[in-house]
Amino acid sequence: xxxxxxxxxxxxxxxxxxxxxxxxxxxxxxxxxxxxxxxxxxxxxxxxxxxxxxxxxxxxxxxxxxxxxxxxxxxxxxxxxxxxxxxxxxxxxxxxxxxxxxxxxxx
Numbered sequence: 001x002x003x004x005x006x007x008x009x010x011x012x013x014x015x016x017x018x019x020x021x022x023x024x025x026x027x028x029x030x031x032x033x034x035x036x037x038x039x040x041x042x043x044x045x046x047x048x049x050x051x052x053x054x055x056x057x058x059x060x061x062x063x064x065x066x067x068x069x070x071x072x073x074x075x076x077x078x079x080x081x082x083x084x085x086x087x088x089x090x091x092x093x094x095x096x097x098x099x100x101x102x103x104x105x106x107x
Contacts, residue, residue, distance in 0.1 A: 014070035015086070015106035016042070017098040023057035029077055033057060035085065037067065040103025048081035054092045066096040066106055 018037035021044065026032035031050040038044050047067065068084040075081075087093035098104075 012070075013068060016067055016069040017064055017100040017102060017104040017106070018045075018047075018067045018069075018083075019064050019102045020060045020062065023060045025052060025057065026077060026079070032077060033060070034079070035060065037083070038102045039067075039069065040101055042069070042103045045082040046080070047083045047085060048076045048079060049085050051085075051087070051093055051095070060095075064098045064100070064102070066098050 016039055018039050020035050021038050022036040024034050026034050026048060029052070031052050032048050033052045033055065035047045035049060036044060037047055066086045068086065071082075071084050073080045073082050085095050087095045098106075
């Protein structure tokens with residue numbers, strides 16, 4: 001188990017529903033997929049995720065998942081990732097599905 005955090009620490013997270021509009025393999029990477037995610041009024045973001053081993057781009061396109069929206073951008077293989085998809089921690093990561101308007105906040 002990770003260390004206990006305060007409610008104030010948890011409240012800093014901005015979790016949002018996003019719809020994957022496009023997904024493609026990141027050139028030169030064995031692990032990364034580039035997801036183009038619609039967050040409604042908040043716009044579209046590119047998010048890189050290390051789930052290529054388990055998912056093909058077609059598996060994710062048109063589906064909705066929960067994302068960490070306010071994660072600081074991070075360079076991965078020369079490209080900026082602007083968030084993180086949430087998934088369960090199993091042998092095969094299972095992205096957490098959602099069904100709501102793109103950009104909806106997780107309360």
